[in-house]
Amino acid sequence: MSGKKSKSGSGDYTVGRGKPPVASRFKPGQSGNPGGRKKGSRNYKTILAAVMESEIAVTENGRKLKVSRFEALVLCAFKDAQHDAKVRSDLFDRYERCDDGASEIQEELPEEDRAIIDRGRERAGPKKASNAPGGDEGALDDD
DSSP states (O other): OOOEEOSSSOTTOEEBTTBOOGGGSOOTTOOSOTTOOOTTOOOHHHHHHHHHHSEEEEEETTEEEEEEHHHHHHHHHHHHHTTOHHHHHHHHHHHHHHOOSTTOOOOOOOHHHHHHHHHHHHHHOSBOOOOSTTOOTTOBOOO
16 A cells, blocks of 8 residues: 655655544544534433433322322323223233243143253252352352
């Protein structure tokens, strides 16, 4: 690659890819986008989160409550679900996706699978709990 010689002070500087002319480089402290994003500007996600977390007064069963806008929307959806099967189905789907699995019904394993799991547990030995921070609680002890 033959580069052009710079016409500025130093005669040995080659202008080329990744080597702009000295005169057109950014000066120290100068931004490449001076009119760029302003400090403190928020994007859609942060604005939506702030609005959903803000409180609103609602009346439920004759009592005024202060709840987040998100909670008010969920309460409203539950009211609508009493009369609309589609809304009810949507709420159940959303609840299942958000559920941490605590209320999940355990399926019964076939006897063969249970025997395989039991043999694996016997080979692994007793469970050893770790009290160290970040340790794997309930991890199997490998001997």
